[in-house]
Amino acid sequence: MNFYGAQYDPHVLREIVAIELRASGVNVAVTLPKSLPQVWSLLARGAFGTKPAAVKALADSIAEKTGVDAASVHQTRHGLVIVLAKPADLRRTLSTGELLRAVLASGRRLGRLAVPVGLSILGDPVLLDLADPVSPHAAILGATGSGKSEMARWLLYWLAYRNGPAVQLLAYSPKPDYADLYGCAAMAHPPIQSPGEALRLLAWLTAELDRRMAAGAADPPIVAMYDEVPTLLAVAPDADGMLDRIASAGRAVGIHLLLGTQQAGKDAASGAMANMPARLVGRVSSGTLAYVTSGKSGTEADKLLGRGDFYLVRHDAVRLQAPLLGLDDWERLPYLLAANELDLPVAADIFQPAGARRGGSGWNASTIDRDAVAAAFEEGATLRAVMEQFGLGYTRAKRLQEQCMEAGSWSD
Ligand SMILES: Nc1ncnc2c1ncn2[C@@H]1O[C@H](COP(=O)(O)OP(=O)(O)OP(=O)(O)O)[C@@H](O)[C@H]1O
Numbered sequence: 214m215n216f217y218g219a220q221y222d223p224h225v226l227r228e229i230v231a232i233e234l235r236a237s238g239v240n241v242a243v244t245l246p247k248s249l250p251q252v253w254s255l256l257a258r259g260a261f262g263t264k265p266a267a268v269k270a271l272a273d274s275i276a277e278k279t280g281v282d283a284a285s286v287h288q289t290r291h292g293l294v295i296v297l298a299k300p301a302d303l304r305r306t307l308s309t310g311e312l313l314r315a316v317l318a319s320g321r322r323l324g325r326l327a328v329p330v331g332l333s334i335l336g337d338p339v340l341l342d343l344a345d346p347v348s349p350h351a352a353i354l355g356a357t358g359s360g361k362s363e364m365a366r367w368l369l370y371w372l373a374y375r376n377g378p379a380v381q382l383l384a385y386s387p388k389p390d391y392a393d394l395y396g397c398a399a400m401a402h403p404p405i406q407s408p409g410e411a412l413r414l415l416a417w418l419t420a421e422l423d424r425r426m427a428a429g430a431a432d433p434p435i436v437a438m439y440d441e442v443p444t445l446l447a448v449a450p451d452a453d454g455m456l457d458r459i460a461s462a463g464r465a466v467g468i469h470l471l472l473g474t475q476q477a478g479k480d481a482a483s484g485a486m487a488n489m490p491a492r493l494v495g496r497v498s499s500g501t502l503a504y505v506t507s508g509k510s511g512t513e514a515d516k517l518l519g520r521g522d523f524y525l526v527r528h529d530a531v532r533l534q535a536p537l538l539g540l541d542d543w544e545r546l547p548y549l550l551a552a553n554e555l556d557l558p559v560a561a562d563i564f565q566p567a568g569a570r571r572g573g574s575g576w577n578a579s580t581i582d583r584d585a586v587a588a589a590f591e592e593g594a595t596l597r598a599v600m601e602q603f604g605l606g607y608t609r610a611k612r613l614q615e616q617c618m619e620a621g622s623w624s625d
Pocket residue numbers: 306307355356357358359360361362363364475520521522534535536537
């Protein structure tokens with residue numbers, strides 16, 4: 214129920230907004246509101262001489278008169294868009310199917326690394342294309358619960374769905390955010406949850422960067438998602454430099470980074486962030502953080518509604534609603550019987566100077582002490598324990614276990 218005691222009828226909403234603008238001396242034509250998952254949007258086209266700032270200044274009184282929780286005014290190339298937050302009981306989620314239909318209806322052809330990240334406040338699909346030189350990497354920022362991990366899940370899901378094994382995906386989060394991707398054909402390695410293993414993955418990625426640069430190779434594209442970056446930097450401050458290198462040199466060799474963190478500050482890979490002209494910014498808790506996270510003034514990320522309400526910030530800032538993956542969606546992905554797994558370098562090798570590393574130039578994990586592993590198995594250590602103690606992946610540990618058994622050094 215709003216100011217005039219009326220229901221949230223689109224015609225009534227438009228009338229109220231038009232009256233409020235006219236009463237304040239702003240001469241604009243207002244369209245009927247479009248109903249989006251969490252908001253209504255009205256397009257306001259001004260006569261020559263109408264100042265956007267004059268409309269923006271009326272956001273609060275528009276919210277009050279229409280009886281919505283919050284109103285904001287966005288400048289777009291189609292004109293000013295007045296966005297009214299729906300009351301909580303009228304908000305709904307955007308399904309992946311609804312987004313897909315909007316993409317099909319738009320007739321846009323999507324490159325293999327172009328992800329429709331959501332619907333704009335005008336109802337159009339918004340694309341983040343990692344193949345575009347202006348957005349080879351992206352940061353995903355926002356307060357806790359703003360929808361960063363869901364956004365990251367969607368990005369990975371889409372890339373896996375669109376490309377299958379023609380793309381190599383990697384994912385780290387200390388939370389089980391990416392467990393659904395386990396065994397998916399596009400995943401080059403199972404999703405990682407421990408910061409130590411995430412560091413080893415990063416070392417592998419840096420070595421892969423060097424290898425590709427030397428060979429002039431750029432295929433297949435690799436997309437690595439590092440969520441909650443500060444948890445990685447807490448165990449390995451040097452990871453900052455590695456992320457920075459990949460962000461600055463990865464594009465040319467087909468290595469793309471997605472970095473998630475609650476806020477962009479000095480604890481959150483500031484070097485790599487500086488090389489991230491594309492940012493997905495969810496709700497933050499203050500105006501100062503809105504400025505810091507978006508790297509732009511006027512992007513009011515503190516006024517977003519959460520639950521997938523984001524800005525895609527590049528040269529401009531586009532507000533969008535992200536989709537929420539449903540359980541059924543995962544059934545559409547191709548899965549493998551045995552998950553792909555990379556041979557990650559051993560933790561102890563990562564920060565040794567190159568000359569001191571045994572086994573030549575690569576991070577090929579050739580330096581593990583087979584006798585010690587065999588002894589551990591002989592003493593009855595479980596596979597999981599050996600994986601942790603020696604920093605081995607599942608495949609490699611299993612192989613060593615089998616070798617130990619064959620060599621007869623295994624007693625059961
Ligand atoms: N696009 C969306 N549509 C609807 N609801 C969403 C969307 N994205 C997130 N949510 C809701 O918000 C909750 C929190 O989302 P998510 O886990 O992605 O937050 P986060 O930003 O990663 O938080 P944290 O920093 O604590 O990890 C989800 O469990 C879901 O209920």
